[in-house]
C-alpha cells in the first residue's frame with residue numbers, strides 16, 4: 323500500500339478524482355462533497371492524503387492544519403472491501419507525523435459511529451468533551467477527541 327499527499331487545487335490532482343468522490347459517497351453517504359466543494363476546500367488550505375493498492379484508491383483522509391503542530395481531522399473513509407487491514411491507521415499516522423509532530427490532533431465524531439470511535443480510541447485519542455445533539459439527519463451527539471502527538 324502506498325500513501326500520497328495532495329497539494330494545490332483539486333482540479334489539478336489528476337484523473338483519479340472521480341474515484342475519490344465516489345469512495346467518499348460510499349463511505350459518507352449524505353455528507354460527501356461535490357467537485358465544487360473539493361475545489362473550494364483545497365484552495366482553503368485543507369490537506370488530503372490518499373491510500374492506494376496498485377491503481378485502486380482504498381482510503382482518504384482530510385485534515386485542517388490549525389497552527390504550528392496542530393491539526394483537526396475533517397473526514398476519513400476506507401473502501402468497505404479494504405477495512406480492518408490498517409488503512410485508516412496508516413493515514414492517521416501520516417497526518418500526525420507530517421503536520422502535528424510534538425503537538426496535538428483534534429477531531430469530532432458522531433457518538434453512534436462505532437467504527438470511527440473504535441479507530442480513534444485504539445489510536446490513542448482521548449475524549450475531551452461532548453456537544454449534545456450537535457449533528458442532524460439523524461440527530462446525534464458529537465464526541466470531541468484529542469491526541470497529544
Ligand SMILES: CC(C)(COP(=O)(O)OP(=O)(O)OC[C@H]1O[C@@H](n2cnc3c(N)ncnc32)[C@H](O)[C@@H]1OP(=O)(O)O)[C@@H](O)C(=O)NCCC(=O)NCCS
Nearest residue numbers: 397398399400405406407408409410411437438440441444
Ligand atoms: C472508520 C474507518 C475509516 C476505519 O477504517 P479502517 O481502515 O477499517 O480502520 P483500520 O483498519 O485502520 O483500524 C484500526 C483500528 O481501529 C479500530 N476499528 C476499526 N474499525 C472498527 C470497527 N468497525 N469496530 C470497532 N473498532 C474498529 C480497531 O481497533 C482497528 O484495529 P484492529 O483491526 O487491529 O482491531 C472505516 O470504517 C470507514 O471508512 N467508515 C465509514 C466512514 C466513517 O465513518 N468515517 C469517520 C467519520 S468522518
